[in-house]
Amino acid sequence: MYADRLPTAVRQLLTDLAVVLWVYAWIRAGFWVNDMVEKLGVPGQKLQEAGTGIAGNLGDIGGKVGRVPLVGDELTSPFTSAAGAASQLAEAGRQQQEIVGKLAVAMALLIVALPLALVLLLWLPRRLRWMRRAGVAAVVRQQPAGRDLLALRALAGRPLNELAALGPDIAQSWRNGDAEAVEALAALELRDLGLNPAKAR
Secondary structure, eight states: OGGGGSOHHHHHHHHHHHHHHHHHHHHHHHHHHHHHHHGGGHHHHHHHHHHHHHHHHHHHHHHHHTTSTTTHHHHHHHHHHHHHHHHHHHHHHHHHHHHHHHHHHHHHHHHHHHHHHHIIIIIHHHHHHHHHHHHHHHHHTTSTTHHHHHHHHHHHHSOHHHHHHTOTTHHHHHHTTOHHHHHHHHHHHHHHTTOOGGGGO
């Protein structure tokens, strides 16, 4: 209820700040989810490192054994096979890291996508509509008949309780061309758009 008594410009500023903070919080949440999911790739990293190390060691041993006269080639075969298996293990670890990395990015984007979609589809159009209305009103109030147009807009669009607060005969006064009534109605419309009513004069 108290927020309804705040000037429109202040309410708009507070809403903008709330939206920015809300989007920032969701972006931070997306980064956090990304970091958490990427930790699932640590076993794959260790698997890749271990497989690469084992394959390298077995390859070195196979090379040394291969230098044994007569039986070197036969002794090398098991080490070569084991080194190949270790390389496959390292490749599996690398693939696991790649999958986890893609999953981390996808999860982070999913976390951020919905809040951003709400901002783009719900808040931003209303914000742009308000900016357009305020811009038009700022131009209209500088024109000779600007106050009359703003007063008419207020009569057509403002809630009855706001109009009644200006006086029981505000509509009749406007029809009679009463300058004070026109000014009060124009000021009411300008305040709703967050503009300074004093500049309408």
